Amino acid sequence: MKNKTKTLAALILSCSLLTVSSASAFSDVQGQDSEVIKSLQSQNIIQGITKDKFAPQGKLTTVQGIHLVVKALQLKPKQDSEPKKGAPWYSESVQIAKDNDIPVDLASNPSAELTKEQFAHILYKGIRATGNYPLIKMYIKVADESDGNPEYQGSIQNLLLSKITTLDSKLNFHPKQKITRIEAAVMVYKAIQFVNSHKENQTGEQQEVTFTSEKVNDGVNKIVLSRGMQPNPGYGIHINKIEFKDEANAVVYYELTSPKPGMVYPQVITESKAETYISSQYKVEIAPSK
Known part of the structure; x- marks a missing residue:
């Protein structure tokens, strides 16, 4: 038994x-x-x-x-x-x-x-x-x-x-x-x-990009864009331009980059981020570059 x-x-x-x-x-x-x-x-x-x-x-x-x-x-x-x-x-x-x-x-x-x-x-x-x-x-x-x-x-x-x-x-x-x-x-x-x-x-699928706004001082905010965790530094995100639509609204345009052919990257999983500084008077939006 x-x-x-x-x-x-x-x-x-x-x-x-x-x-x-x-x-x-x-x-x-x-x-x-x-x-x-x-x-x-x-x-x-x-x-x-x-x-x-x-x-x-x-x-x-x-x-x-x-x-x-x-x-x-x-x-x-x-x-x-x-x-x-x-x-x-x-x-x-x-x-x-x-x-x-x-x-x-x-x-x-x-x-x-x-x-x-x-x-x-x-x-x-x-x-x-x-x-x-x-x-x-x-x-x-x-x-x-x-x-x-x-x-x-x-x-x-x-x-x-x-x-x-x-x-x-x-x-x-x-x-x-x-x-x-x-x-x-x-x-x-x-x-x-x-x-x-x-x-x-x-496969080139569109990845979600998020952003945070951090107060630097009473007049300036730091805007940090993130495309999340990536397998190596070849997958990046860059800020191309900032468009001030009016006195209260701004749009941060970004571009996603991929590893360059033939390059060797360390296989380190890290968060891909980019940052910029904008006057705190603006309400910020983000958008991919056209």
Whole structure:
């Protein structure tokens, strides 16, 4: 009976990434991590093992990790095909991963637990499958890099540069440590943000620009325009001109810029802003340059 209970618990954990339920708070996830999990849960990307438990310190198997990356990044197969009758639940995700040049050799042992470096490699390959992104010519020192597999070092470096993963206070990545469900969830959440921000810029979609007015003194206000968080400094915003329509109203015209072809930018996610100063007698509006 004890063995049957353990087997059932393992089955629930292994299938929890497939469960669909409404987003709700988990009692075992707190703080900022709770918001990350709620966001992923609302998108049916990752779920709890029960209604109110996420098991953040639980481990991911190789097939769970592949399935999570495929689902989170919405990767597609090369051609539509029906899963074979009686095939394991993860077979479709493994095939999609293979179609997108994600290494799936780890799936040969579906019950094996993923290490941090293995999941980082799968996730980075998944990100690359979604589009072509700038290659960053920088190196971040990782204190325990020699402990890991050299094959995965490039993937880890790229995830570090993209702020999708981080090092601890001693600059260690712990490549051989088993990755937890919460660690994988946070990395996937940041990967989705990274991909979405690039796709918005690549497709030329109009981005929302906001502004704030800050009092400098009784006669002058500082106007700060923002286009939000961007994946690198190549995505900028510039103020082209200020039009004073009358004695009480002014319009600040702005232009959005994109990375220049051939340029290499540090992959640092920062807020893109521009500012100017206007007399406090004016009510300010903003508009894109024509």
